Amino acid sequence: MSPLMGRPSLEGPHLTGRALLLLVALLLAAAPTSQLLAGASWLVLTLTGAAPVILGGIVLRHLLSRTALVPLLQLGLICVLMLVVETAQGLAPWSEGPVAVLASQPEVLRLGVQELASGLPPMVLGAPGTVIIVVLVALLALLLDLLYLDLGWHTPTALLLMGAVLVPSLQQPSGGAWWQVAAPVAAGAAVLAVRTVHGDPAISRGTAARRPGPSPRPAAPSAPRCCASRSSPPAPPCSARPCPSWSRRGSRSTSTC
Amino acid sequence: MRGRARTILRPTGRGIVVLVACAALWLLGDLTRIEPARQLAAGLVLVLAVGAIGILVAGRGISPRRRVVDDAVPVGGSARVMLEMQDRPWITVMPLGRGVVREHLPEELGGQGDLPLARRMPHVLHVSRRGGHALGAYSVLVRDVFGLFHLRRTVEDGLRITGLPAVAEMSTAAERSTGIADSAVAGAAPVAGVGELGPIARPYATGDDIRRIHWRASARTGTLMTREDEPTAGRSAVVVLDTTRRDGLEGQVEEALVSHAATVLDSLGRNGWEVRIVDASGDEITRAQRRRGVPGPSLLGGEADALERRASLLALAEVDFDDDEQHGVGRDHAAGHAELAIALGADLGEPFAGLELDRFAGRATRRTAIALDAALPEEEPETPRRARRIGPADGDDFGHAHEQHAEQLAAAHAQRPPRRSRLGTWALVRGSSADTLDDLLTTAVEEPR
Numbered sequence A: 001m002s003p004l005m006g007r008p009s010l011e012g013p014h015l016t017g018r019a020l021l022l023l024v025a026l027l028l029a030a031a032p033t034s035q036l037l038a039g040a041s042w043l044v045l046t047l048t049g050a051a052p053v054i055l056g057g058i059v060l061r062h063l064l065s066r067t068a069l070v071p072l073l074q075l076g077l078i079c080v081l082m083l084v085v086e087t088a089q090g091l092a093p094w095s096e097g098p099v100a101v102l103a104s105q106p107e108v109l110r111l112g113v114q115e116l117a118s119g120l121p122p123m124v125l126g127a128p129g130t131v132i133i134v135v136l137v138a139l140l141a142l143l144l145d146l147l148y149l150d151l152g153w154h155t156p157t158a159l160l161l162m163g164a165v166l167v168p169s170l171q172q173p174s175g176g177a178w179w180q181v182a183a184p185v186a187a188g189a190a191v192l193a194v195r196t197v198h199g200d201p202a203i204s205r206g207t208a209a210r211r212p213g214p215s216p217r218p219a220a221p222s223a224p225r226c227c228a229s230r231s232s233p234p235a236p237p238c239s240a241r242p243c244p245s246w247s248r249r250g251s252r253s254t255s256t257c
Numbered sequence B: 001m002r003g004r005a006r007t008i009l010r011p012t013g014r015g016i017v018v019l020v021a022c023a024a025l026w027l028l029g030d031l032t033r034i035e036p037a038r039q040l041a042a043g044l045v046l047v048l049a050v051g052a053i054g055i056l057v058a059g060r061g062i063s064p065r066r067r068v069v070d071d072a073v074p075v076g077g078s079a080r081v082m083l084e085m086q087d088r089p090w091i092t093v094m095p096l097g098r099g100v101v102r103e104h105l106p107e108e109l110g111g112q113g114d115l116p117l118a119r120r121m122p123h124v125l126h127v128s129r130r131g132g133h134a135l136g137a138y139s140v141l142v143r144d145v146f147g148l149f150h151l152r153r154t155v156e157d158g159l160r161i162t163g164l165p166a167v168a169e170m171s172t173a174a175e176r177s178t179g180i181a182d183s184a185v186a187g188a189a190p191v192a193g194v195g196e197l198g199p200i201a202r203p204y205a206t207g208d209d210i211r212r213i214h215w216r217a218s219a220r221t222g223t224l225m226t227r228e229d230e231p232t233a234g235r236s237a238v239v240v241l242d243t244t245r246r247d248g249l250e251g252q253v254e255e256a257l258v259s260h261a262a263t264v265l266d267s268l269g270r271n272g273w274e275v276r277i278v279d280a281s282g283d284e285i286t287r288a289q290r291r292r293g294v295p296g297p298s299l300l301g302g303e304a305d306a307l308e309r310r311a312s313l314l315a316l317a318e319v320d321f322d323d324d325e326q327h328g329v330g331r332d333h334a335a336g337h338a339e340l341a342i343a344l345g346a347d348l349g350e351p352f353a354g355l356e357l358d359r360f361a362g363r364a365t366r367r368t369a370i371a372l373d374a375a376l377p378e379e380e381p382e383t384p385r386r387a388r389r390i391g392p393a394d395g396d397d398f399g400h401a402h403e404q405h406a407e408q409l410a411a412a413h414a415q416r417p418p419r420r421s422r423l424g425t426w427a428l429v430r431g432s433s434a435d436t437l438d439d440l441l442t443t444a445v446e447e448p449r
Helices: A012-029 A031-035 A041-063 A067-088 A098-118 A127-150 A154-169 A178-197 B013-032 B035-058 B172-178 B215-221 B251-270 B299-317 B357-361 B401-415 B437-442
Strands: A242-246 A252-256 B004-011 B064-068 B072-074 B078-085 B097-103 B113-116 B120-126 B131-134 B138-144 B149-156 B160-164 B201-203 B225-227 B235-241 B273-278 B284-288 B340-346 B366-373 B419-423 B426-432
Touching: A012 A031, A012 A041, A012 A127, A012 A154, A012 A178, A031 A041, A031 A154, A031 A178, A041 A067, A041 A127, A067 A098, A067 A127, A098 A127, A127 A154, A154 A178, A154 B013, A154 B035, A178 B035, A178 B097, B004 B013, B013 B035, B035 B097, B035 B138, B035 B149, B064 B138, B064 B149, B072 B299, B113 B120, B160 B299, B172 B366, B172 B437, B215 B225, B235 B251, B235 B357, B251 B273, B251 B284, B251 B299, B251 B340, B251 B366, B251 B437, B273 B299, B284 B299, B340 B357, B357 B366, B366 B437, B426 B437
Parallel strands: B072 B160, B235 B273, B235 B340, B340 B366, B366 B426
Antiparallel strands: A242 A252, B004 B149, B064 B078, B078 B120, B097 B113, B097 B138, B131 B160, B138 B149, B201 B225, B273 B284, B419 B426
8 A cells, every 4th residue: 555665555535544543543552551651641642642643644645646755744743743742841942032942952852851761650741751752652653654554564553553562561560450451452453454344445447458357347238239340349249139138236137139 | 167166274474473473472471570461462362363263254155156157259348257155155244354256367358356255246357369268266265354364265167258259240342342242143043833832931930020921831731831032042152261370470460360250251141151261271160051040030040040150250269370381281171162252361471372272262253362461569468467456446447548449550540551452363452450341342442563
C-alpha cells in the first residue's frame, strides 16, 4: 500500500478507517503507561500527541497528490505541536520574540529529560516532562503511521503496539492489572485482523487488455453480434436459435439473438 | 468438473514471526523474572490459538467444483465459467477468515487472478487467442482472521476452452468477386415430371411455412411433407490455407488467415457450396457440406448446419502453421473437382513460395489467392504478472486499449491499401492483417506491373 514502495496508496474511506483504527490502537496500547503516570494523564497525553499526527496525516493525504511528502509535513506538525504544548505550559517566552522561543528549546528538553529520569512512578508530570512525553508519543505515532498506512507493514506495527506491555516492566517487574496487558494485545490483534476484515484495494488497475485474471462479474446479457468490423473484436456467428444469456445473479434465462 | 485436490495448511510468515516472538518473550520472562514479558507471550499464544481454531473451522466445507459453460467461443469473446462450492463453506457463513479462489489461467485467458470466495462464483474469461487453452489449476486460499495460518487447496480439473477463429460477414460484392455468389445460378436438378416427387421432401415439422408443403409428396406418403428448395448445381470449392512454416511469420497474420478461412467457409456454405479446407501438405483440415438449412426454414437442417459449422471452426481453431517442405508441402492428396479455389497465405515477399497452387485448384475456373503481411509490429511478450487482488476499490475502468488498437489497424489499412495482381492463373490480392476480407476483395487496387 505504499507510494514509497511503488504500490497504490490507501484512499478515501479506506485511509480514514485505518487511520482511526491506528489512533484507537495507540490509545489502547498506552494503557500500561498508567502504571508510570498518575491519574488519567497517560490517556490525555497520548491523545494529545497522537491525534494531531494521525488526523493531520489523513487531511494531508487527502490534500496532497504526492503522498511521499506527508511524513515530512507530519514532522513539521510535531514541531508546531511542541510549541503549542510549551505555550500552554508557559515554557515558551513569546514576549521575548520567536528567536528566544527557539533558543529556549534545548533548556526545555534538558529539564524534561531530567524530570523523567529522576521521577518515581506514579509520576505527576511537570511542564517540561509533559512536553517531552507529548513529543515522544507524537514521534511514535508518526513511526506507526508510516509503517501502517504508508508501508502497509501490519505485523511490525502490531508487534510494536503489543510491545507496549513491556514499557513499565523495568519500574514494575511484577506487572499490572489484567486490562493493562489485554488492551495492548487487543490493539495488536486488531491491527493483525485488518486485512482479513477489510481487504486492501486492488494492487493493480489497468486496461482491459492488461487486466489479468478472470472477471468476477459476468458480462451483461447481450445478443451475439453478427458481423465483425475492423474496430471490434471478432464476433460469434449469429443463429436463429434462442441462446442462453447470463444474468448477474448467475441464473440462466433465454433470449433470442 | 471435480478434479484432483491437494491441501496444504501452513503458518504464514507473520505466524512464524509471532511464534518466534512468543517463545523469545517467554524465555525472556523466565530469565529476567519480568512478568509482563510472560503476560505478553501468553497473549500471543492466545492469538495463535484463535488463529488456528479459525483456520480449522474456516477450512470446513470447502469443496469447489468448476465447469465451463461455453467451451468454445470466438477469439475476443468471453467464455462463461461457473465455480461453486458443493457444500456451504463455513467461512461464507462466519467471518473466521478471508478466502479467495486463485485461478492459474494462461495468458490467453487473462492470466492469473483472484475471485473473492463465495458459495457461487460465476465469472467470465476473455479468450484472446485462437486454439485450445487449458484453464490450469485453481486454488482456494484461506487465511485466518489474524493472517497467521494459510490454507491452500489446489484443484486440477483439466478443463479447456477453445478459442474459435473469428467469423466475419462477407458482403455480396466480395462474394461475387471471388465467385462464391453468382448472379445467374442455374438449378442442377431437372424439372420434376408429372407424378415425380422432386429431389427433396421431408416430413412436416412445426413451424414450417404452409406455403412450402409438398402436396404431391404428402398425397403419396399419407403424411404432410415439406418441400426443401432444391440445391443449385453440385458445386464444390477448395480453400487452401498455406500452413507452411516460414521465418518471420507473425501471430497476427496467422490469426487473420484462419479468420478469413472461417469467413470464406461460412460464406461458401451459405451460398450452397461444398467446401474443403486443406493445409499446405494437402491434408484436409475440415470439410463442410452444402448447408441443409439454406435457404429453407428447416429446423433440423439448421441444427445440422450449426453442428457442422461448429466442428469446422473447432478444426480451424487447432490449425498450426508448422508444415515443412520435407513432409510434402505443396502436394494435394485429393484435388477433387473443385469449381472454385481460394488460397490464403502469408506475404513475406514471395506469396505461396514453394506451393504449387494449381495442383490444389484442380479444374477450378475461379481462383483467388489472398496473401497477408503483418500490419502492426509484433508485441513483446510480457513478463508474468503477480496475482491481482480484488478489493473494494476495484473499478470498472477498462481503459482505451481496444480503441487504440482499432485506430492502429485503421491507420495501417489507410497507409497500405490492398493491391490486386496475378499469380499465374490466380488472381492475387495482397494486403495486411489489418484488412478485412471485404477490404481485400472489394477495395483492392490494381498493382502496377
